[in-house]
Amino acid sequence: xxxxxxxxxxxxxxxxxxxxxxxxxxxxxxxxxxxxxxxxxxxxxxxxxxxxxxxxxxxxxxxxxxxxxxxxxxxxxxxxxxxxxxxxxxxxxxxxxxxxxxxxxxx
Amino acid sequence: xxxxxxxxxxxxxxxxxxxxxxxxxxxxxxxxxxxxxxxxxxxxxxxxxxxxxxxxxxxxxxxxxxxxxxxxxxxxxxxxxxxxxxxxxxxxxxxxxxxxxxxxxxxxxxxxxx
Numbered sequence: 001x002x003x004x005x006x007x008x009x010x011x012x013x014x015x016x017x018x019x020x021x022x023x024x025x026x027x028x029x030x031x032x033x034x035x036x037x038x039x040x041x042x043x044x045x046x047x048x049x050x051x052x053x054x055x056x057x058x059x060x061x062x063x064x065x066x067x068x069x070x071x072x073x074x075x076x077x078x079x080x081x082x083x084x085x086x087x088x089x090x091x092x093x094x095x096x097x098x099x100x101x102x103x104x105x106x107x
Numbered sequence: 108x109x110x111x112x113x114x115x116x117x118x119x120x121x122x123x124x125x126x127x128x129x130x131x132x133x134x135x136x137x138x139x140x141x142x143x144x145x146x147x148x149x150x151x152x153x154x155x156x157x158x159x160x161x162x163x164x165x166x167x168x169x170x171x172x173x174x175x176x177x178x179x180x181x182x183x184x185x186x187x188x189x190x191x192x193x194x195x196x197x198x199x200x201x202x203x204x205x206x207x208x209x210x211x212x213x214x215x216x217x218x219x220x221x
Contacts (some may be wrong), residue, residue: 032208044150091208095199096138
């Protein structure tokens with residue numbers, strides 16, 4: 001079973017829409033959780049860490065459910081510049097990456 | 108700060124050739140790692156290092172060697188290139204492996220093995 005699983009999408013949404021991505025992880029001993037953003041043919045960059053209490057950064061909200069081993073990312077008021085691949089990352093001794101969810105925001 | 112740098116950006120090799128991918132960071136990070144990214148596979152860990160002189164294998168280490176003689180540098184060596192090693196290679200560094208240590212990535216090396 002994969003350490004981290006994500007719906008690959010693609011998600012195609014109009015500007016201004018709200019979109020949610022989900023991710024599950026297989027090992028309950030996982031310690032920390034992140035969402036990274038990767039633009040086409042570029043390196044991944046940290047979007048936000050995901051804390052147990054949930055956290056928000058502007059239009060982005062991340063939630064963690066340890067009981068269900070589930071992480072989510074909500075993007076409100078989507079912008080064209082949000083078009084990218086979003087990687088779910090779990091840390092347990094090593095960093096484990098999901099395969100990514102592709103988002104395209106359409107004008 | 109330059110952050111994490113990688114050279115070369117692109118490389119084409121013939122089967123059986125060897126080469127070294129260079130990675131350097133100027134953030135005094137202890138933890139460095141090499142990943143490969145293939146379509147549909149996500150990033151997979153090749154080797155990592157928790158400090159100078161200490162390296163360990165990740166998920167897909169076969170065909171690759173690493174060394175860490177300084178905090179700054181973490182080169183990845185391909186011993187005898189194979190077409191299956193065609194991929195995008197990313198080097199990353201972080202302060203440590205502790206909880207919520209962000210990983211910073213280099214720009215990647217795009218390798219094609221013919």
